[in-house]
Amino acid sequence: MTAPLLPPPLLPPADWRDFLALTKPRVMTLVVFTGLCGMLAAPVAIHPVLGFTAILCIALGAGAAGALNQWYEADIDAIMRRTAKRPLPDGRMDRQAALHFGVGLAAFSVLLMGFAVNIPAAAILTLSILFYVLVYTVWLKRRTPQNIVIGGAAGAFPPLIGWAAATGDIALLPVLLFSLVFLWTPPHFWSLALFMKSDYAAAGVPMLPVVAGERMTRTQIGLYTIPMAAVAIAPWPVGLTGAIYGIIATLGTALFGWMALVVTLRTRAGDADAMKPEKRLFKYSILYLFLLFGALVVDRWLS
Known part of the structure; x- marks a missing residue:
């Protein structure tokens, strides 16, 4: 029984x-x-x-x-x-x-x-x-x-x-903002994935560092940063924003590009504790979006 x-x-x-x-x-x-x-x-x-x-x-x-x-x-x-x-x-x-x-x-x-x-x-x-x-x-x-x-x-x-x-309705400026966040996401998230690689591997999640390695991930961070930078600055030269947004976007994006370049050119770090440039890029990438979107609103109000 x-x-x-x-x-x-x-x-x-x-x-x-x-x-x-x-x-x-x-x-x-x-x-x-x-x-x-x-x-x-x-x-x-x-x-x-x-x-x-x-x-x-x-x-x-x-x-x-x-x-x-x-x-x-x-x-x-x-x-x-x-x-x-x-x-x-x-x-x-x-x-x-x-x-x-x-x-x-x-x-x-x-x-x-x-x-x-x-x-x-x-x-x-x-x-x-x-x-x-x-x-x-x-x-x-x-x-x-x-x-x-x-x-x-x-x-x-x-x-x-x-x-x-x-x-x-929808216009060109919000489409550019959509594109900015879309192109920002890979370098933002892959910088996190680089120092969380072992966690993703243990969970069986095929994040890029797990299946393609650190070198390819770093290269992709650099490649995605290029169109992201272009889209971030684009609203200024096409006349959708003023100089306040344009200057802040240019300077903020230049810093993002420098940090992404450091991560891209860096050789294998070895372990998560050694990945300070990757962690800095991840943290700054969050501040970067706050900075650009905040500048957009200030530019609108003062223009």
């Missing part, structure tokens, strides 16, 4: 901080900022209440994408040191709760954007969530070293959403 199967032990109710952690608040900060700057750079003013609602929807949509990403990747998050303490791999939350939270948050953000702001902004927000969850997380990340290249589009949508929330 076989023993009866016992139900799995119930996890304690998740704390509100665990739900907040699911939304990846650090990543959300940059997403919200670029979306806000896209909205403020638009040629028409949006009502403050509608503007606040649009930014709230962008934040909720980004949080939903982060939650669904962690729901799907709980197995590999448990292997990697950088992610092992997240709510799901650490056993502080049930996967079903994370799934329901992510889906509910996504639906609410899109519906609120559509009803309160406008349909174009809601459509782009929907596309950004689906792209991050289905294209990057489910399809690309575990299958190809080009995952972050194609998947980088997901994080590039917020300026388009912010602009569309204010104007109801």
